Amino acid sequence: MSTRSSIVCYYDVVSPYSYYGVKLLNRYKTQWKDVDVELRPVFLAGVLSGSKNQAPANVAAKGAYMFKDLARVSAATGIPLKFPSNFPTMTVPASRLLVIIQKTESVATYEQCVEKEAYWAEDQDVGQQEILISALTPILGADKAAKYMQQTSEKEIKQQLIDNTNEAIDAGAFGAPTFIIKKAGSDKPHLFFGSDRFEVMASFLGLPYEGLAPQTSPAKL
Numbered sequence: 670m671s672t673r674s675s676i677v678c679y680y681d682v683v684s685p686y687s688y689y690g691v692k693l694l695n696r697y698k699t700q701w702k703d704v705d706v707e708l709r710p711v712f713l714a715g716v717l718s719g720s721k722n723q724a725p726a727n728v729a730a731k732g733a734y735m736f737k738d739l740a741r742v743s744a745a746t747g748i749p750l751k752f753p754s755n756f757p758t759m760t761v762p763a764s765r766l767l768v769i770i771q772k773t774e775s776v777a778t779y780e781q782c783v784e785k786e787a788y789w790a791e792d793q794d795v796g797q798q799e800i801l802i803s804a805l806t807p808i809l810g811a812d813k814a815a816k817y818m819q820q821t822s823e824k825e826i827k828q829q830l831i832d833n834t835n836e837a838i839d840a841g842a843f844g845a846p847t848f849i850i851k852k853a854g855s856d857k858p859h860l861f862f863g864s865d866r867f868e869v870m871a872s873f874l875g876l877p878y879e880g881l882a883p884q885t886s887p888a889k890l
């Protein structure tokens with residue numbers, strides 16, 4: 670049991686609301702100094718099938734709503750969005766790569782890679798290995814990006830992504846982003862679903878919440 674509160678954010682690069690979720694969480698993190706935050710990649714399709722749910726885009730009305738809502742969130746938060754030409758793309762290699770980067774690199778480097786806007790703001794199809802490598806090269810360097818890409822076929826890495834996904838399902842996840850919060854001094858997990866739950870999460874943890882674009886957030890995200 671930890672004396673600090675914690676938030677684990679389960680995300681998948683294929684999920685636009687995860688894209689917003691991780692960026693917003695990293696904004697609030699600067700104000701929520703007494704909370705341990707971790708971003709944990711999952712396979713969203715596995716979470717959806719494991720919870721007998723389905724992707725919003727599979728329900729026509731939800732898909733149409735999502736398209737409009739995503740643009741509104743971008744306008745409200747200042748987080749750039751350009752809906753990708755190839756959606757949904759295959760993000761399993763990207764997620765495995767992020768598993769490796771999380772294990773190997775510093776938290777700051779890992780979070781820079783997670784926050785990369787290649788897919789959701791620059792229309793780069795990160796389902797293609799060469800595009801994924803070149804997207805991460807400015808952060809990792811070309812040699813490491815290529816080396817980590819090769820490691821994505823290792824059994825241990827594949828298993829880690831499966832384990833993350835099963836862990837999220839076992840915690841009650843049915844989509845992404847999913848946040849599991851534990852309050853300081855307690856092991857009891859509390860699940861919050863969606864990038865639009867930050868106000869409620871802040872209230873739950875007794876933390877400050879200054880709206881969608883807090884004053885202390887970096888000017889350019």
Ligand SMILES: N[C@@H](CCC(=O)N[C@@H](CS)C(=O)NCC(=O)O)C(=O)O
Pocket residue numbers: 683684685686687722723724725843844845846862863864865
């Ligand atoms: N209202 C939520 C929507 C999140 C959402 O729709 N996430 C998708 C993936 S991008 C999902 O997993 N949906 C499952 C569901 O809606 O049941 C938000 O603003 O973040």
